[in-house]
Amino acid sequence: METKSDRQATYEERYARYKEQIEKALPFFIGTEGASDVEKAARYSLMAGGKRIRPVLFLATADVLGRTGPLLLPFACGIEMIHTYSLIHDDLPCMDDDDLRRGRPTCHKVYGEGMAVLAGDFLLNRAFETLLDAIDPAFPETLKAARLIARAAGGSGMIGGQAIDLMAVHHPLSKEELERMHKMKTGALLSAPVEAAVILSGAGEDVSSVLSDFGKAIGLAFQIRDDILDATLTASELGKSAGKDDRDGKSTYVTLFGLKEAQKKLRETIDAATGQLLRLKDELDVSFLMTLTHRLMTES
Numbered sequence: 001m002e003t004k005s006d007r008q009a010t011y012e013e014r015y016a017r018y019k020e021q022i023e024k025a026l027p028f029f030i031g032t033e034g035a036s037d038v039e040k041a042a043r044y045s046l047m048a049g050g051k052r053i054r055p056v057l058f059l060a061t062a063d064v065l066g067r068t069g070p071l072l073l074p075f076a077c078g079i080e081m082i083h084t085y086s087l088i089h090d091d092l093p094c095m096d097d098d099d100l101r102r103g104r105p106t107c108h109k110v111y112g113e114g115m116a117v118l119a120g121d122f123l124l125n126r127a128f129e130t131l132l133d134a135i136d137p138a139f140p141e142t143l144k145a146a147r148l149i150a151r152a153a154g155g156s157g158m159i160g161g162q163a164i165d166l167m168a169v170h171h172p173l174s175k176e177e178l179e180r181m182h183k184m185k186t187g188a189l190l191s192a193p194v195e196a197a198v199i200l201s202g203a204g205e206d207v208s209s210v211l212s213d214f215g216k217a218i219g220l221a222f223q224i225r226d227d228i229l230d231a232t233l234t235a236s237e238l239g240k241s242a243g244k245d246d247r248d249g250k251s252t253y254v255t256l257f258g259l260k261e262a263q264k265k266l267r268e269t270i271d272a273a274t275g276q277l278l279r280l281k282d283e284l285d286v287s288f289l290m291t292l293t294h295r296l297m298t299e300s
């Protein structure tokens with residue numbers, strides 16, 4: 001349950017508090033016992049920082065809905081492990097071929113390609129081990145939430161979107177195809193934390209559908225923003241390579257729509273996300289999610 005001091009905390013304090021919980025819990029769930037190369041490589045990428053926005057979205061949505069308890073952190077950390085595996089694999093030479101991630105050399109640059117493939121596999125398996133351990137037969141919502149996360153990460157979500165992305169190098173996508181790809185590749189794993197928290201909170205149908213639409217909009221906004229940042233920031237500002245989309249002949253919101261139109265689309269998508277939150281503001285404290293959404297427009 002939220003305490004008075006939680007409600008009075010600034011956005012930054014609350015984000016820092018969620019992040020700290022996640023940073024403390026991740027080493028526990030990834031396991032500290034093994035010192036094999038694959039475990040070191042997995043830990044190198046998992047503990048390299050990152051915004052932790054997916055587990056923060058999960059914990060914040062749970063907070064909004066009054067869900068607390070020990071089952072939250074396994075879900076939050078499982079989601080972050082899946083995300084980190086996807087980054088390790090995405091950075092491989094056979095995929096997006098990147099040298100820099102989270103401000104440091106990518107996993108395969110430090111541990112070699114084979115070990116980076118295995119580190120990603122290790123994190124994905126550990127994520128599902130963590131989610132399975134959190135399933136409580138007396139509380140079927142735990143199974144439902146875990147299944148939702150699995151779907152979001154799989155062929156009709158992130159992996160499916162990545163496959164479309166891979167086929168699209170030097171083959172321009174239409175605007176509709178681009179949107180579909182991003183909803184799957186990036187959007188699915190950003191809306192899943194919101195939707196999983198809603199399931200675990202047992203929220204009613206109305207709240208559930210509003211927050212689900214919020215999650216989908218924030219997922220899309222995140223990708224449009226990523227395309228804009230790739231085109232406008234330097235590598236040191238990004239903590240990863242910049243200008244790669246253009247170099248690789250990739251269709252992005254900037255290459256298909258132009259920078260100005262992409263910025264307009266980001267604004268509209270953020271408005272759609274905040275519009276959903278506004279529908280809940282009389283019954284729930286959505287201020288943290290509201291600020292997080294607005295910051296997508298202004299922060300890199």
Ligand code: GRG
Pocket residue numbers: 049050051052053083085086087089090095102158159162185186222223226
């Ligand atoms: C390899 C199966 C597989 C999937 C990869 C998500 C993804 C699919 C690739 C990442 C490509 C990319 C840069 C997409 C743009 C949006 C995005 C997911 C950015 C990285 O996420 P952040 O900004 O990163 O949350 P941090 O480091 O803060 O966690």
